[in-house]
Amino acid sequence: MTAPERTHFQRLIGAVASAPPVVIAVAHPCNAAALAGAVDAAQAGIITPLLVGPRARILAAAQAAGFDLSAYAIEDTEHSQASAEQAVALVRAGRAEALMKGSLSTDELLAAVVRRDTGLRTGRRLSHCFVMDVPGHAKPLIITDAAINIFPTLEEKVDIVQNAIDLARCLGIETPKVAIVSAMEKVNPKLQSTVEAAALCKMADRGQITGALLDGPLALDNAIDPEAARIKGIAGPVAGEADILVTPDLEAGNLLAKSLAFLMGADSAGIVLGARVPIVLTSRADTVQSRLASCAVAALVAQRRKASAALAGALDG
Template sequence: MEIGQDQYPHYESVIAAARKAGPVAVALAHPCDAYALEAALDAARLGLIEPILVGPGERIRSAAEAARLDIAALPLVDTEHSHASAARAVQLVREGKAAALMKGSLHTDELMAAVVAADTGLRTARRLSHCFVMEVPGRSAPLIITDAAINIAPTLNEKADIVQNAIDLAHVLEFGEVRVAILAAVETVSAKMPSTIDAAALCKMADRGQITGAVLDGPLAMDNAIDPGAAAIKHLVSDVAGRANVLVAPDLEAGNMLAKSLTFMAGAAAAGIVLGARVPLILTSRADSVAARLASCAVAVLVARRKLDGARILGG
């Protein structure tokens, strides 16, 4: 199953690397509709994941039958309802039976509640955050945008974790030099705009070794973060300005609007993943293209493999 090398060359590379690494077991929480089942089956057929269906067995089988999907070969763990599905999927991870989680047809907050539960969840010392790995037409490399789905109005310390999660993901995807732009509406620090103060503080945290693995700059407006001409007009001289490959939004609303604008107005594809837990979480949307769904699974496989064995995957 090819997703279109001409249209999605970066995703093709990520998927190829994940296939080479080998599939990982994925606990699919509450896949009670055709969309969730199709997403899992497509990824399984491509050799990316080994899905474990977790949810009400009768509902899952009925949904598969109605959509003419063959799930006979997939293991199914029966649960009573969506909350139980989320809890059992998390438990499978804790038992070592799954190396990643995937959202089915339940609400994101239901799955996240099970993930962050104090005694039974999958939390680590790191704040959970969401990353979009964007395939943007005309760009020579993929672009990471964070956080567009989890942290509504993150504090400075939470932003530090959000940045570090994105940097770690960029290294798994072997971006080479990771160049992080801390976005704001302007490129100057202003007491009237708290996002610019946070941006400056994050850059200083990187200078002091509190954030590692990348070059940071900010505050940067969107244009002078990604466009060399715009950066030159503003006389911005840095390794990041005009060349950023990781964009950190000031809050969820800005990040979500940025990612969706690229998707629906610029023809980009967005592969989504949640980081910071013991295992990666695959979050897909009904509006996602097949390419984005498969790339989400592939990114999760690479992250899971890195956690499992620390192997260098991309680039042989």
């Protein structure tokens, strides 16, 4: 009897687990779901969690869930806002290479991240990517933005696209194929998303977006299905072969990602990019596989950034 084929995420988790674990500051892990993501990833050899929050609440949540936290450091704080600020401070001090959301709100964590003087801002806008492992699909799909930018402008979409491209390259996709998706594949001045899709493609032609092949507007079917693209007469290297789906707005991206998860049984890894370090966002509804994959993606991004910084330092020296 042959062994079942490994999923995309299983291969990713296996690859990352063979490298040294990445230290992740977990902000306010004060319930079972938040602790489970960190503990599962630590036991898989993906991360070393640095738990940041009220010690008594963390230990009480661990005891109730049956988790042994004796191997993990805890940074004691008073409340969730202090947990977010301290987790960011640990990254700034070089004690952590990534962030992970615990049981505080996403807004509270990101407020500490984007704070001008003490946060982790860069020249890029923050954006969210779902990496989706869809049963039956030949490769993982990156969907952006489905969690942060509600109605992104064209200028903001440039950063959203570039963040997703950089993520895809960290995942080993040398030249990602980016589909700017809309309800149709023709530019229609009455549908703003099609106009912005065309503008993004032209910006890529002029070097304002780099490292990928862009096409759009593309409807979803002819972005991911080669036969649909062939029937509609849409040619080009991206049509039917997209690695990245850039949706018109958060609502469309969130609906697409959750439709794949709950109707197709896809696993998803959620990560925020555009800060100095990757930020893991997990949900209470996530499967163990999704939690592990989210940490694995963040670990891979952190490892690649560390390697790039070391190479740059060696060249400068």
